[in-house]
């Protein structure tokens with residue numbers, strides 16, 4: 001089976017469209033949370049993923065938008081974008097965001113936004129957090145987002161070994177348990193502005209860490225027109 005994995009779309013329709021096109025035909029599409037927040041196209045992104053029958057879990061921005069968590073823990077720009085999204089998201093799409101299951105397990109994979117331990121908020125950026133997380137899911141592999149940085153943590157017993165997959169490279173999975181982050185579609189933070197996504201092949205057990213170029217200037221113009229904070233507009237140019 002070929003499975004497309006998207007995470008942290010963040011209402012970036014040009015990036016999501018480019019990713020879905022570059023991905024080609026897949027047997028399934030999985031989303032690891034934060035469909036909305038930061039960007040100007042929340043309804044379009046939700047609807048596109050729903051049309052594709054995407055298997056999805058919520059992120060902190062989805063829950064913030066849907067009113068399921070307080071916005072006090074968000075930074076100033078994120079909070080602004082959350083409030084903007086609360087006004088923009090249509091009632092049916094809001095219900096969809098509110099109804100997503102916190103985590104999902106399908107076959108050998110658990111899907112959690114931040115970490116399997118604290119799915120909504122915990123950032124898994126370091127092996128120390130990853131090492132503890134291996135105790136909180138029962139499947140062989142776990143897919144996460146939230147940090148917006150492509151990474152793989154391998155369960156190496158007392159520690160977690162970290163892989164930093166290069167753009168458009170493959171990681172071969174084996175019996176070692178692993179936590180996999182495909183990076184962010186809509187707001188990459190690894191210094192590469194191209195949209196990041198994953199392509200999983202469950203016949204060869206390979207994960208491809210892919211990038212897709214998209215029209216960054218087009219979304220920036222849209223954000224400018226809508227009065228989005230300057231910092232949110234600029235960071236898309238740098239992938240940071």
Ligand SMILES: [Zn+2]
Nearest residue numbers: 008034059146
């Ligand atoms: Zn995010």
